[in-house]
Amino acid sequence: MTLDEALQAGRISVEEALTWFDSLPTVDLAFMTGTWKGSELQTGHPMDGMLGATGWYGKQFLDTERVHPLLFFTEDRAAVFPVDPRKWPSPEIRGPVGPHRAAVETGKFKARLRMTEYRGKLSATMIYDDWPTNDVFRKVDGSTVLGLMDSRGMATPYFFVLRRD
Template sequence: MTTSAPVDTLRHLEYGATIEETLAFFDALPPVGVGDLLGEWSGGEIPTGNPMDGLLGRFGWHGKRFDGPDDVHPLVMDHPRGGRYSLNPALVPLPALLRHPAALRNAAVSRIAARTGPALATRSSRARLRMTEYRGVVSATMCYDDLPIHDVFHRVDEDTVLGLMDMRGLERPFVFFLCRE
């Protein structure tokens, strides 16, 4: 479903959409420049039936922080005792997690993971921003340092972007959005 303003369409998609609807929306949005992403962003997901749907929130994902093109914190998490920290993505066994997503939806496992996450914190950036071509359009892309993941962004409005997480081995992209803080 498409509404008059892209941000209205995004709000509609937050309740769930097919991957086809979401990709059509992404493709209709304009690209983003690297400089447009600098700053701190809170995040949310668009459920599309991806194995990662709902997992980031369960583990306390807050958003991303772009300090510069070579200084990106891709997994900013809410600390269980308040505040935030940057999770080191290299220490997250993502391929194993994706093979067993049902286990990760268990409330007890989620609580344990959220509590132990701060032990996997880093002060170092773990990603960088580059302009890449994806689905025929050149746009800002966050490239993880230690994982085969690229997050490609398109602009919803001045303070909102839609992201597609393209990961080797993942059949279709995981869809999320960021709102400037």
């Protein structure tokens, strides 16, 4: 199954997503540099639909030490801004994050990029500063990666796709 087929299907199983993830080549740190637009790959995970419904844009990697793990659209969707993962998700914020920009925006980088081993392969991984969470990346093509969020306490990984801006 190709990425486009998986996205058009709307949902694949966790097992299918893991098989696909494991079959993809790894990526190095330099490959991740830039701004990436995200979309969800739904597998029945409890987080499915949450990012899309809240105006998630994607991620930004300036270098290994300067990473914005969460970019969201402004209220008018004319721009994006970085969000502090400690402030979102929040029970006070329902729906799009953009109208709550003043409460969640950060000027600080909230993650780092490192090479880590996951499922037997060494690949670029985003490590959140304030959460026991890693996003591991595998290469779909020259401008697309499949991301897998692995977090302490999460029964299954959460999958997403990033396309280079």
